[in-house]
Amino acid sequence: MPHSDGTAPRKTRIQTQNEELILAAALEVFSAYGFRGSTVDQIATKCGLSKPNLLYYFRRKEDIYVALLEHTLTDWLEPLRAMDAEGDPIVELSNYITAKIRMSRDNPKASRLFANEILHGAPAIGTFLKGPLKELVDEKAAVISGWMDSGRLTRIDPHHLIFSIWSTTQHYADFDVQVNAVLGNPPDLMSKAEEAILTLFIEGLKPR
Amino acid sequence: MPHSDGTAPRKTRIQTQNEELILAAALEVFSAYGFRGSTVDQIATKCGLSKPNLLYYFRRKEDIYVALLEHTLTDWLEPLRAMDAEGDPIVELSNYITAKIRMSRDNPKASRLFANEILHGAPAIGTFLKGPLKELVDEKAAVISGWMDSGRLTRIDPHHLIFSIWSTTQHYADFDVQVNAVLGNPPDLMSKAEEAILTLFIEGLKPR
DNA sequence: ACCGCTCTTGACCATCTGATCAAGAATTAA
DNA sequence: TTAATTCTTGATCAGATGGTCAAGAGCGGT
The missing domain is CATH 1.10.357.10 (Tetracycline Repressor, domain 2)
Incomplete structure (x- = not known):
């Protein structure tokens, strides 16, 4: 799990890079099909990551969605x-x-x-x-x-x-x-x- | 299956009544959750029919949706x-x-x-x-x-x-x-x- | 009362999908 | 180089969901 000692959530290069990839793909998918209409697999495929890998950065589908909205x-x-x-x-x-x-x-x-x-x-x-x-x-x-x-x-x-x-x-x-x-x-x-x-x-x- | 000899699709009293029930419930559900976000069960429950019974009137989920839009x-x-x-x-x-x-x-x-x-x-x-x-x-x-x-x-x-x-x-x-x-x-x-x-x-x- | 048709349902199935996990690969800091 | 940490993935699971089916209940015309 990417860091969680309570203090600084400093991010790796790979981490920020992949999170951006994911959010970009998620925007494509969520905007086209809505939250329920979209699948984690779709997003994963669109940004070239495996589903478990994507869920390593965002533990739940909803987390991607919320992050995207806030973003x-x-x-x-x-x-x-x-x-x-x-x-x-x-x-x-x-x-x-x-x-x-x-x-x-x-x-x-x-x-x-x-x-x-x-x-x-x-x-x-x-x-x-x-x-x-x-x-x-x-x-x-x-x-x-x-x-x-x-x-x-x-x-x-x-x-x-x-x-x-x-x-x-x-x-x-x-x-x-x-x-x-x-x-x-x-x-x-x-x-x-x-x-x-x-x-x-x-x-x-x-x-x- | 309710009539399909190619000529008149005349409907039973129960038939028209239940179809109206279903469409009313479907409007509630589909408008709130969208097509993918809605389940046949939700619609069935909302109008007091069992799921198989609902699917007796509309064979597929999509049929309800389309009928509702046209309606x-x-x-x-x-x-x-x-x-x-x-x-x-x-x-x-x-x-x-x-x-x-x-x-x-x-x-x-x-x-x-x-x-x-x-x-x-x-x-x-x-x-x-x-x-x-x-x-x-x-x-x-x-x-x-x-x-x-x-x-x-x-x-x-x-x-x-x-x-x-x-x-x-x-x-x-x-x-x-x-x-x-x-x-x-x-x-x-x-x-x-x-x-x-x-x-x-x-x-x-x-x-x- | 009888018969054919319509209507209803419990049980069931195949598939999809979000999520987990253990194990291995890659990266980084020393 | 080495060891710790981060990253990646195949396999797998549990629950949800659309849809089927056979059997029985109800209804309407005769």
């Missing part, structure tokens, strides 16, 4: 954190929306991983949602609310505005298959989507 | 079908959005069932998406486009507008857990959501 959660919220109360509302919101939709484009698997987790009741990250996530959202909702108070944005419930941004942007990752079925796999999908979503939110939120 | 697909698209090219654009869109968000409120399980299916690549309804769904969406996108041509709506790519409406409304069913975690289970959630979404789309789309 990507921070990045996932970065764009929202970056929204600056001192900045111009229109610019800040545009940047946020653009950042979110590009995450959908560049890392759809992470989006689908979360979507699946939440869809099934967020058994692994429920406390995170009620804690850190809620705090961050409340904070940023207050910022947006401030912008609306000063008349620089049309008034809308800021929490629901955030939900709307999340849903529209993540839709292109999570419902990828549906979008492409309806649109017939156009090459410039995401830039068109970005344009439409920005128009909807930004033009819609500009005060008249 | 709800038609209802699901009804609001979009109802959108009338001859009506007033603002009224038609308002009605559509309102209908969609109320479906999210009244039948979140069906929404999660579809979300799960699509998230996993739509193995069971892929052809439906590329066929009937695409046709319907293309038709209604053309209607919306016509409204925009006549200057009664701000110009936005109509397909992406439809996707935005789908995503924002269904978000409240599919990501229910997240929404409630962030908002702390408020009693009037859906009416607030309805108000915010209507404001966003309708105010945003009114030509200036």
Whole structure:
């Protein structure tokens, strides 16, 4: 077992390397088939390790899953954190929306991983949602609310505005298959989507 | 086996009754745990039938799943079908959005069932998406486009507008857990959501 | 009451899958 | 080199799960 004397969990070169391999493979598999739909064998095969070897690094299937979620959660919220109360509302919101939709484009698997987790009741990250996530959202909702108070944005419930941004942007990752079925796999999908979503939110939120 | 002489598949009273029982239970289970995450036993227990008895009506687990999807697909698209090219654009869109968000409120399980299916690549309804769904969406996108041509709506790519409406409304069913975690289970959630979404789309789309 | 058909079920099976373990190979520090 | 530690794996297990089957119970028309 890789070290457990209570102090420093210092990792071997092989250890960090294989853990990265495993998490990368796990993202592929879990995002495609969900937790129950994925097997340890699939993940092991995908990263070229034997099943017992994989279970040497992560003792249980669930440990891989949780590690993977934690590993990507921070990045996932970065764009929202970056929204600056001192900045111009229109610019800040545009940047946020653009950042979110590009995450959908560049890392759809992470989006689908979360979507699946939440869809099934967020058994692994429920406390995170009620804690850190809620705090961050409340904070940023207050910022947006401030912008609306000063008349620089049309008034809308800021929490629901955030939900709307999340849903529209993540839709292109999570419902990828549906979008492409309806649109017939156009090459410039995401830039068109970005344009439409920005128009909807930004033009819609500009005060008249 | 219940009738199979090639002609009329007329059903017994018990047959229709039990099939309904099964589909109702299956919706509960499949929407909560996904296809792979659900077991035939769970469904059987939930509707008070023995597993072999359930498999007498639906020979394979997948048959239940497919039947369930087909059974709800038609209802699901009804609001979009109802959108009338001859009506007033603002009224038609308002009605559509309102209908969609109320479906999210009244039948979140069906929404999660579809979300799960699509998230996993739509193995069971892929052809439906590329066929009937695409046709319907293309038709209604053309209607919306016509409204925009006549200057009664701000110009936005109509397909992406439809996707935005789908995503924002269904978000409240599919990501229910997240929404409630962030908002702390408020009693009037859906009416607030309805108000915010209507404001966003309708105010945003009114030509200036 | 009888008969054919539908319905129900306990027992059972094959397979899949998460997880364990002991033993051997590779790596590292001295 | 050597010894301790880390890493790897074939074999194996226990439980879960989708699906089958034969036999019996129930129902409906005559």
